[in-house]
Amino acid sequence: MNQLVDGVWWSMPDLTTDRPVIGAIAGADATLMVDAGASPAHVGPFLDELRKQGAPPVRYVIYTHSHWDHVWGGSEIKARHQPVFIAHELTRDKVLAQSRLSWDDASLAERVRLGDVESFSLEHIKAEHPSRGQMVIVPPSVGFQKQLEIDLGGVRCLVEHVGGDHSPDSTLVYARERKVVFAGDAAYTAVSGLRHYTRQVIFQLLDHVLAFDAEMFVLSHTPAPLPREQMNALREILWRVATLTLDERRPEQEVVDQLTQADIPFPLSPEFVSELVDAFKSGAASHPKP
CATH class of the missing domain: 3.60.15.30 (Metallo-beta-lactamase domain)
Incomplete structure (x- = not known):
């Protein structure tokens, strides 16, 4: 404890x-x-x-x-x-x-x-x-x-x-x-x-x-x-991944490279970013825009 x-x-x-x-x-x-x-x-x-x-x-x-x-x-x-x-x-x-x-x-x-x-x-x-x-x-x-x-x-x-x-x-x-x-x-x-x-x-x-x-x-x-700084950073990471993946349709490796090289006060691994990319892709597929 x-x-x-x-x-x-x-x-x-x-x-x-x-x-x-x-x-x-x-x-x-x-x-x-x-x-x-x-x-x-x-x-x-x-x-x-x-x-x-x-x-x-x-x-x-x-x-x-x-x-x-x-x-x-x-x-x-x-x-x-x-x-x-x-x-x-x-x-x-x-x-x-x-x-x-x-x-x-x-x-x-x-x-x-x-x-x-x-x-x-x-x-x-x-x-x-x-x-x-x-x-x-x-x-x-x-x-x-x-x-x-x-x-x-x-x-x-x-x-x-x-x-x-x-x-x-x-x-x-x-x-x-x-x-x-x-x-x-x-x-x-x-x-x-x-x-x-x-x-x-x-x-x-x-x-x-x-x-x-x-x-x-x-x-x-x-x-x-x-x-708070890291909680804000987590939101920023998710926002960037969602934007790059869903709006700009960047390749997954490019998204991974951009995020892991960014100056963000949050521990990031390529595996974690890849999981986020997959999560947003799956969410968009299961909840398509009308």
């Missing part, structure tokens, strides 16, 4: 089983957690560290969206703290449906076959939850439509639905006094079918996120929180 600013902590994501960031925001009276992690084994050590840091009890858990790696550690938090679990109403309905299903190997394989679970998640789920016979998935008890605000005692958290390509139910958490945004997976590509960005969707989302009076932005599968 790492401290980002006073009263705000985050865990590093782990590609081994695609574990996302878990976040915590503490006020004088209560702690709010951003996502519950992939499993009790994932979130348990984070809860231990929160206790060592002297954080107030966890009273709220926000699910940023319904994907398993952000939700399936909820039973461990519930057992220790009995918090209120909160999510957008779409997330609430999806997690409630998950909680009513069987997740044994045969059932899991069938969900992958039907496309309800991404194939790359199959081995990750088995690693995080070797035995799923008694697995408890905790659905939210509170759902909301657009936004709500929670006062933790001198620290106010805005919880807002933002949607996005990755998952239509995506939600962010903005800690006002701490000037931190936890954006979940909202800024990532869609994962169902071909990974893609829809140009209008991603830039509307990024402009909205950057409009917050925040200094740090936490993206759930990005290795470290992004200061």
